[in-house]
Amino acid sequence: MEINFSDKEISLLKRISAAAETLKVPAYLVGGYVRDKILERPTKDADIVCVGDGIALANEVAKLFSPVPSVNFFKTYGTAHIKVNMGEHGEENFFDVEFVGARKESYRFESRNPKVEPGSLEDDQNRRDFTINALAISLNKNDFGKLIDPFGGVRHLDEKMIKTPLAPDQTFSDDPLRMMRAIRFATQLQFVIEENTLDSIARNAKRIGIITQERITDELNKIILSPKPSIGFDLLYKTGLLQIIFPPMVDLAGAEYKDGHGHKDNFYHTLQVLDNISVKTNDLWLRWAAILHDIAKPATKKFEEGHGWTFHGHEAVGGRMVPKIFAKLKLPQHEKMRLVRKLVELHLRPISLTKENITDSAIRRLLFDSGEDFDGLMMLCEADITSKNKQKVKRYLENFQLVRQRCREVEEKDHVRSWQPPLSGDMIMELFGLSPSKPVGILKDALKDAILDGLIPNTYEAALEFVTAKAREIGVA
Structure with missing residues (x-):
């Protein structure tokens, strides 16, 4: 198939090809860069596999640039990295290029760190996580530009499918983080996970326990930053991974009925709020506030005779839960956590201000308590409207516009958001x-x-x- 590389990309690949020819080592462009070029997604991170010494190839490639870029290498892993500027006339156009020797891997059950030894291109493609990431393009003189696709990765890109190259149970048992990666790619690309691969994630979910929290949270954040994060959370929930990595969120699932009174499923409500806010902002922490805004509803749920289900004080209890959740997930404990906590604690306040005869005092208190995060708070409140009744949604949004207008008027008069008391x-x-x-x-x-x-x-x-x-x-x- 035809892959459209820019002139700058071809210039870079030709230099890598020339360096590989000098060293007499076969070299290939592999993985995500090939996938993203086929999908016509922007990418500046290229992975090069050579059948030989990856560090030596990186050094040889670096010599072909002026000024010569520094080569960062990791001898233990046999990898090297250079950052090259393909711009012209002072223009900056950087590519990150990583080099590694082709290898084959074998795993011990209790660890995701493999025993690595030199291998062929075939060995290297066999160890890849998914067929769409096992694509390679030859950079060798005799067949430069040839696509090597041993597992039908191009077909799976066309079918929008995530599938492992080898048996999924082996792939996920070897490196359980690949289960998170499968769901992350399905979310980012809005692909489906092939049925046998998906079933295997559910079978192997408990294996995620050998992965460090930092790696799990990194994948979770990438899911959260996707265009429609609910895809990933729904998959995490249905495969059983979410129950292991984030139990408080799973506690939100399900609706309970008593004496004809029911409450909504707060798990799927939360996913809708997350998707709603994701349309408006790429801010990771505002998205985390959407995830956690109702996190204390299970802890505060009560049934009141003649009234129905209540969740009194869930915003305050949820605020107190935020630092513990951030600590467990190894998320930062600094101002980002405090922002999320503040938004969780305040998320019901603007709703109360949609009623008539609200005093300037109440408006001033909201402005003072939210401070510079007022706009983020209002964004969260608007995302929190998930009714299927279009008239109801319209009425709520109009009410929030009135709150914004009142807040603007009071802020212009009293400057509360940046307010400091006259006496410290x-x-x-x-x-x-x-x-x-x-x-x-x-x-x-x-x-x-x-x-x-x-x-x-x-x-x-x-x-x-x-x-x-x-x-x-x-x-x-």
Whole structure:
């Protein structure tokens, strides 16, 4: 078949071919780069397999560029990497090229780290995870550009299918991370997983236990960053992988009925919210907020006679769950976690502001509590509308537009999002001769509440008068 390479790509591949000819080693362009070129997806990461010394080939290729790029190599694994600029006249157009010698692998049951030894191109293609990643293009002088497709990978690309080259039980038992990768590719490319391959993932799901959490979470984040992440989560759930890697999310699944009252399936509701927000943003952490916004519903679920199912306080309980979930998944514990926690805790607040006669005080509090994350919070709230009733959706979205308008008006007047109190904690301590203590916190909070509630104007004079009176009241002045 015809694969359309740009002039710059052909120039790069010709140089690799020339270097391979100099060293007398057969060389091939393999894997994801070939797949993505056939799918006409943009890619700048090329993998080169040679039947010989990959590090030596990388060094030989580097010599053909000016200036000569540095060669980063890992002797233990026999791999090397160079970053080359194929731009012209000062233009930057970088390609990442990785080199490795062809190899064959054998695995021990308790480890995904294989015993590796030199092999042929056939051996190298046999060890690939999926047929669509086992494609190779010859860079050799006698058949330059020839596509080598031993497992029908091109056909499977055409059929939009994920399938292992060899028996899937062996493929997944050898390296269980491939189960996550199968689901990740199915999600990113919106392909289906071949039936026998999918069944094998379900059979081998428990093998994921030998994979480090960091590797699992890396694949999970790639699924979350896909155009339609629900595809991946649905597959993770149906194969049993999600039950192992992320049990709190599985707890959301299912709807319960009692005395004619039912609640929605919060797992599939969450997936819809995730897809909704993914249409609007590529921000990983806003997508995580969508995943976790209802995470505490199972823990707060109660049936109230005559009323039905309730989930009172699930936003506060969910906020407290976020740090533990992030720690378990080895996600960052810094400001990204705090952002997700904040959005989970606040996600019901804008809904309450859609009612009539909402005070400026309530608006100021939302703006103050959300701060610079107000727009992300509103995006989450709008994504949270998953009703199939189009009129209901329209009404909710219009209400949220009214909330945005009210917030804009109050923000223009009071500048709450970047608000700082007229008296800091240090100033309060100096005024009343206090050291860091509980009374300082009481005075700070009282001042903040008084200003946000509109009891006093946001000025130094009013703040000083208020704090002095409050200090007398609590006996520190």
